[in-house]
Amino acid sequence: MSLELVSILDPSGKAQRGKAPNLPDEELRKLYRLMVQTRVMDDRGLALQRQGRIGFYLQSTGQEASHIGAAYALADSDWLFPAYRQPGILLLRGVPFEDIVAEWYGKAADTSKGRQMPVHYSFRRANFVSISSPIGTQLSQAAGAGMAARIRGDDTVFMTFCGDGGTSSNDFHCGLNFAAVYKAPVVFVVENNGYAISVPSAHQTASESMAIKADAYGMPGVRVDGNDVLAVYRVCKEAVDRARKGDGPTLVESVTHRMASHSSSDDAARYRDAEEYEAWKKKDPIHRFQQHLKHKKLWDEAFESECWEGAKAALGEAIKQVEAGPDPAPETMFEDVYMNPTRQLREQKAELDDLIAKGGTGAEVGHFPL
Ligand SMILES: Cc1ncc(C[n+]2csc(CCOP(=O)(O)OP(=O)(O)O)c2C)c(N)n1
Numbered sequence: 001m002s003l004e005l006v007s008i009l010d011p012s013g014k015a016q017r018g019k020a021p022n023l024p025d026e027e028l029r030k031l032y033r034l035m036v037q038t039r040v041m042d043d044r045g046l047a048l049q050r051q052g053r054i055g056f057y058l059q060s061t062g063q064e065a066s067h068i069g070a071a072y073a074l075a076d077s078d079w080l081f082p083a084y085r086q087p088g089i090l091l092l093r094g095v096p097f098e099d100i101v102a103e104w105y106g107k108a109a110d111t112s113k114g115r116q117m118p119v120h121y122s123f124r125r126a127n128f129v130s131i132s133s134p135i136g137t138q139l140s141q142a143a144g145a146g147m148a149a150r151i152r153g154d155d156t157v158f159m160t161f162c163g164d165g166g167t168s169s170n171d172f173h174c175g176l177n178f179a180a181v182y183k184a185p186v187v188f189v190v191e192n193n194g195y196a197i198s199v200p201s202a203h204q205t206a207s208e209s210m211a212i213k214a215d216a217y218g219m220p221g222v223r224v225d226g227n228d229v230l231a232v233y234r235v236c237k238e239a240v241d242r243a244r245k246g247d248g249p250t251l252v253e254s255v256t257h258r259m260a261s262h263s264s265s266d267d268a269a270r271y272r273d274a275e276e277y278e279a280w281k282k283k284d285p286i287h288r289f290q291q292h293l294k295h296k297k298l299w300d301e302a303f304e305s306e307c308w309e310g311a312k313a314a315l316g317e318a319i320k321q322v323e324a325g326p327d328p329a330p331e332t333m334f335e336d337v338y339m340n341p342t343r344q345l346r347e348q349k350a351e352l353d354d355l356i357a358k359g360g361t362g363a364e365v366g367h368f369p370l
Helices: 023-048 064-071 089-091 097-105 137-152 170-181 213-216 231-243 273-280 285-295 301-323 330-334 343-357
Strands: 080-081 156-163 186-192 221-225 250-255
Touching: 023 064, 023 089, 023 097, 023 231, 023 285, 023 301, 064 089, 064 186, 064 250, 064 285, 064 301, 080 137, 097 137, 097 301, 137 156, 137 170, 137 186, 156 231, 170 186, 170 213, 186 273, 213 221, 213 250, 221 301, 231 250, 231 285, 330 343
Parallel strands: 080 156, 156 186, 186 250, 221 250
Antiparallel strands: none
């Protein structure tokens, strides 16, 4: 196994000779546009939370190349079992801003009907499995789905993500062990972004890297520069091809940095040195890829403005539309789980019906304390 950090783009955005994947110009521009759209969404999402318009937000700033590059290696028919810091994959899979924003607001148009925390997306039509709050559980879900596909004999590949903190979860062991033993077609992507809330990754493990853990499970492990979209794509494409051929899972450690705080409920300035932040800011994955496009003469001001301003305008429009849309009717909270509701649920529903009959909206029952 190789523990060197795989990279293609140097800090100035130049590709090392012979290493860049052979992608058409339009695809390179598409990757850039997706990273910019993701950043725009993140900036606006946090602002909406600060304005009190949504309850919670969680940014992926600095990790755009890491998750978009990884998921770009999949076929549309492949499946994703994400953590909560990969929103760019939704854009890659064609989910419109309106549908993403409806989830932030928990509106009637939200695919989860407002039952999940903001940014805990679930998009069946994008093969994007509902984000699990308990850390790491998606890893064993992906292993199980991969084992099922192998038994069925289809060639679907499953990609799942966790953070450096996620490698300390029980499900990391369970997921990697089962996937390796049963040669499940799974790509495990660990986005090592330096922190698990306030715990630095150096305190997370005594291993010399996250990728080296693959060796013990009997699968290949690769470390890649997570701020280099082309390198992440290339490494993940090899892993996806391996999985599809029936050669089993791969562990990819994508080395990146969480530029924002953990979430809108956190303040990273309380535990992260300013110098560390500044050093990573210079490695911004969007800036680096922009430099690459400039070297390849694929970038100009008009394209730049189309990416940023186009995304801001489309997102602004989506927010307007979503804010004007209806909330889920309160009684919908009792739907979709039991065919025959339990006695307790019937009693709670009667209580809610009573409140609504008296002119309440259901909100009196209380808000989830975020
Ligand atoms: C089982 C479990 N324990 C604790 C938490 C609280 N928690 C939420 S996010 C988080 C940190 C996760 O860090 P990491 O896996 O590195 O991902 P990152 O947030 O850096 O992307 C923790 C401890 C949880 N959601 N689930």
